[in-house]
Amino acid sequence: MTKTKKLINAPEDIIPQLVSGMVAAHPDLLSVEGDSGRAIVAVDGPRDGKVGVVVGGGSGHEPAFAGYVGRGLADAAAVGNIFASPSPEQILDAARAVDCGAGILFLYGNYTGDVMNFTMAAEELEAAGTAVQQVQVADDIASAPVERRDERRGIAGDFFVFKIAGAAADLGEPLSRVAALAQKANLATFSMGVALGACSLPQTGKPNFEIGDDEMEIGMGLHGEPGIRREKLASADSVTDELMDTILGEMAPKPGDRVAVLVNGLGSTSQVELYIIFNRLKQILDAREITIHRAWVGEYATSLEMAGASITLIRLDDELTTLLDHPCRSVALTVGAVESGSTADVRSSRKTAASTNAPQASPSAPVALNESGLITPTIFRRMMQHAGDQIITERDWLSELDGVIGDGDHGVTMEIGWKAVQAALNNAPAEETIEGSCKRMAKAFLDAVGASSGPLYATAFLRAGAAVSDRRNLGPNALALWLAAALQGIRDRGRAEAGDKTMIDAWVPAVEAAQKAAASGSELAVLQAARDGAEAGMKATADLESRRGRSAKLGARSRGHIDPGAASTYVILRAMAAAMEQEAAAQ
Template identity: 60%
Template sequence: MSDHHRKLINDPDTLIEDLIEGMVSAHPDLLHVEGGTGRAIVARNGPRDGKVGIVVGGGSGHEPAFAGYVGRGLADAAPLGNIFASPSPAQIADAGRAADGGAGVLFLFGNYTGDVMNFGMAAEDMAREGVPARCFVVTDDVASAPADRAGERRGIAGDFFVFKVAGAAADRGLDLDAVEAAAARANAATRTMGVALSACVLPQTGRPNFDLPVGQMEIGMGIHGEPGIERGPAEGADAVADRLLEPILEELRLGAGDRVAVLVNGLGSTSLLELYLLHRRVAAVLSARDVAIHRSWVGEYCTSLDMEGASVTLMRLDADLEAWLDHPCKTPALRVGEPGPQATARPRRAAARPAARTARAVDRAALKSGGDLGPAEFRAMMHAGAEAIFAERDHLCALDGAIGDGDHGITMEIGWKAVLTALGGVPADTTITGTCDVVAEAFLDAVGASAGPLYASGFRAAGEAVADRVDLDGRALARWLDGFADGIATRGQARVGEKTMLDAWRPAADAASARADSGATSRDCLEAAAAAAQAGAAATADMRSARGRSQKLGDRVLGHVDPGAASAATILAAWARSLRPSEA
């Protein structure tokens, strides 16, 4: 369409696979792919026996982060998620197995809900396989939370320094505790602040995430295309540098005799000319304070697709941090010194990927029956929900772009496409619980992000709630929805009123339960659930966010419907329509 921005891509459905093929073909001496998911990029000369494995990762769209830092002396592997979406637990575990040298694995990533859930689940999977795996979240973004809540902050371009330090510590032979401690020292010493002059354009939609008029800038940007914490008039390079430095200098308390490392990072479409102007001012301000710059990096190190803008990161150095920064590494995006002779290649420990979950075997004769919603109708519901999401994809992305990273519709589309593919491979008479297992596994493997674990947990808990039935009556349908809402709440640690998808799922479950108590059929209960979900989603416009990326925006989220609640309402409405006799 004429209002779409052109991108040099092929099929959006194979975008990440094409990216991986391109990276590996460009750096065959440094990178290759391991694991059944095809998403784990591994250093050819990184993992080795007796060394702590370093795995860094997150969504795609931040290139050269994260796979650009895979190589000798830095990261051993990186799982790649979809655009701005966390990798799935299976993809992360593939990278973890490839990085395992028998001394444990450290996962490092930015502090985002989807990454925390998916990397955490992968660490649990690896622990069950006998591999010690730990998670470390980077929290360098001063704009995203005050100093007394620093643990809530996002990880943005400061990932660069924390990854470098952890990789060096591991390469020097430190044990898992010491490598994790080194990462913590780097994170505590690192602060970042960013600014954007334009929104980025998601490849799948071809449209900017949000509107930013010429002459305005978003202050306090993350790296996922989400709006900043405030908007103001665009300023010159020196004024922007001063604005970005002010909170960093205040927190790091830099003074005469201190030494720092500096990163001036472009977000995707900012020229080196502009970045060097920012560094000029940073250097002048530090010099006036008698603070020495040990090393500087200027360029694109952690981007947000094609966003115009930049960030400034400072790391206050001590002797160890300085030595770890100077430790040699050789990766596609970063080369420091020259690593020693290649280690002897070790036999790969990577275990075969566990088989995907399939529909469980059951004794159908022992299951309760008598309901009006059977396995065939349930499967039709799943198809109807998928088609509704496909139709609403761009609308859901637009909702998300106003308060988040603009990819929710794409994420849900990816998940439901995977569901339809998975359902095509199981028998038509699979029980409702068995179908839920298949749907959950499809979401978890395909989506990553936060929606993957949340929907997987919802479907699994819902399926367990009706595992004693072959079909659903009103009370069973209410139990199914109650299990779904509980699964989401438990996995996401969310409550009603926090502007999340739970604000649609929980009212839906409660409405279905109320109708079931009056003896209504499953179809009537689902109609009530759909109406309650729609009302719940609409009510999120008046809520402030307490979860996810939009939490950082404060009052700027008011007036905007939560995209996760909107997609839940879309799905429930489609499920209800699919069961109406006139529309079956």
């Protein structure tokens, strides 16, 4: 496979350098707030009594999401890794920076990772007394039928939903009203796209899917997820006709209706092509006597260097039209003229107050721990380090599996998370308990990754550690308990079950096998059984049709392919067993 070329430095420095460069280029519009370095905040936006609008998602879609931070638009954006949701801590940094007493609205695309991470952040804010509401943008009509509209993913329709919500907040509407107007815009927005060529992740330098020179993918997702079908490449007018027929078929506009239009390039589509698409689009709307109130043509929500385009229409009434026309100023979008005035002092004073009022943890009394079992805290940490090594080794394989039915970043995401875990464990004191190391791992993984893997594995580590909090060492039964608690944490956080074609399909047989093997009295037997159960479960996912996550949009097209989450589960449990085999050989 041909390697792609990008003007980057070290892959691990991409996001910090992106953030630094963007803020340096627009110091009159943007600043960075919070310890995570991933919260981009409007210099001129947040103010006392105003709802704080926080948007966010993975990088690689620029100018989305930080490009829509500014007066009259979003107050802050949480910036995730390439194609991966920001972590709860990054989202919290953004929210705290713009919390001006009227509550926070989270706006983001309807993807599993974003839903989990923003929800975790919302729970923490609400526990601290801040009112939070959330709206998941779900405009991609190719990703689910209308009767399951709440399952649709968000693509370029973010553009209109952000604009409407930002205007409502700027006008002083209360939180419930801003959220309701954002949802109204969401329900009035319809998108569909086409891809002609793949993009490539900076960490791998490989196209994240394959497509023939004479082919196009109808309904492609914004991360390179496969669409609804693959066809021979057609003319611009034919493609526009197909996209518009589907959009208008669901929108069902009447003569005299008003719409706003976005013709969006996915990263490497020329303006020439985009204007040709718009030309045909206008002919179609003119023939139906539908008025275009406003139109934007260009790159507003990209997918790295993917070739292709999407069309988005929002049906307007008087209320939405007024909000769409409300002045705003940001890197990616300016409408009219805005009144400016820096609000940095307001944010700084509120952040200081929030830090001052933060609850302080009380030291807990020491507890006598059960020391039976061969797996000491030191051996446990070596097992986790080896799991990280194996994930890093298998990164490209995991990403290739994900590229077939997802967005191609699973291996990269897992590598980032496990490298963070390894670094955190390197700093663990020798006397730290297994529960303490699990907490350390959970925070490291979640802060580093976000995405869907972050909340899932963070919850798994926390639950597993809590399940053995009364122990210093792990014996066979305690090890099986640790694995079962990890599985339950993933189930509770992700709401997936066996048969959904997710990592659960590897975890369930792994835990069942481990529990049976625990009766043998051998820690090694437990891990070997878990490894073998995970391998069988992973292979069985090839016969399943996906019902959860991004690949669920594929339906029957997901059959015949191993689930990447199940594969990484197998890699982790295989590594843990191998580490224990090494310990046994050394004794």
